[in-house]
Amino acid sequence: MPSNAQVKLLRVLQEKQVRRLGETRMFTPDFRLICATNSHLEALMADGKFREDLYFRINTVVLDIPPLRERREDIPVLAQLFLQRYAEKYEREAVRYHASVLQRLMKHVWRGNVRELEHVVEHAVIVATGREIQLRHLPETFRAGAAVDDTSPLCTLEDVERAAIVRTLTYTRGNKRAAADILGVYRPTLYAKMRKYGLMAAQEEATPA
Structure with missing residues (x-):
């Protein structure tokens, strides 16, 4: 939050009054x-970037919500919630998960947190033609990515690179231009690495980089 916005918010919290844009009268909002x-406010205060x-003033009740990968028991609940939401949105009836899908969701690292899970479920609801969501209905980049556990003791640099590409493509919903920008590489380089790790779709293999 910019420092000038911090000052304005603090003033509202202290004085309990605000003025609408274009008006001169102050009023007390309810x-x-x-x-x-997702920032460490104590560190920001130490750096002079957040007002003590x-x-x-705002540190009255603090709720620490861990990332999704640290509360895997929530994954089936959230997955079902998103399934109901998007089944209703896209007018799908009686859609359910195959057991293998839930197992795959439970094993994923979810670096994109709840938003990544929501995107995966929405994609599956859109592409599924029957009443059961199966593994083949999940995004290709999601299926191609290994369920890497942060606690795994050993992995190669190639494992890390492949996982980073998969996660970034999932985040950009398959947009390779955006993925290349995030990864800091040129698109031809990204295409070459995707071919190397078997992430390039068959029809894209014939397309020049």
């Missing part, structure tokens, strides 16, 4: 403030 961050007075 609201509850909920803040969310604002921190102590």
